[in-house]
Amino acid sequence: MPRVMMEAEPFFFDGNDIAVLVLHGFTGTTQSVRYFGQELHRKYGFTVRGPRLAGHGTTPDDMEKTGFHDWVSSCEEPLHELAAGGKSVFVAGLSMGGTLALNLAARFSTIVHGIIPINSPVGIFEPPLAELVLSKSAPARVPGIGSDIKDSRASELAYSELPVSCAREVFILVAATSALLCRVTCPVLAMHSREDHVVPPRNGQRILESVGSDDIRLLWLNNSYHVATLDNDRDLIVQRAGRFIEEVSG
16 A cells, blocks of 8 residues: 555544534645644534545555546545434535535435535636547646645645546546536535636536525635635635534534
């Protein structure tokens, strides 16, 4: 087994009967959402679990052996474990982690009480990425997409290289999840940075328009880029997420 990077380990904070599954993004690690999870536990007492997605937090070579089935499985197991403990389960995720949150909500509607997708793709990509995925002559690796952060003091632990085969897997996951958005019926608090250089902000509006929920909210983040959970709006994200979870669970 490849060695897991320091700060990329899974985390768990035992708390009350409200559980939050916190999911990191594509090529990233739990480091990007650990502060978010810690603060949800510290300020609101929630039980919080942050799994490491398969192939992440080790090496690009390791990641290249994985695909969307592996990433979904990495989320399903902890989701069912939290639910089996009798807790009300919410799912929050950054970037692809938010796409996975939408996916889980669509397929496990009796388990997921609410979701918080943050800067999450649901089918709107920049043309260069689509061209890369479609190209037969694309290289095996391209430069990574990590650390899109406005706060110059912060940085994201993420791969410096992106396996193109995994980028193709992301497109499949996002397309399939987008087709399932109408089945998301739990309350949704979507957040999206107005300036995001990885996932176009129009994705936030698409979530708002496409899910089948009666309770859907969209919060625009004005002072962060893509990795908003480490950026200038990180405390606002904790506050709004905590308030949303308390309101829905109460």
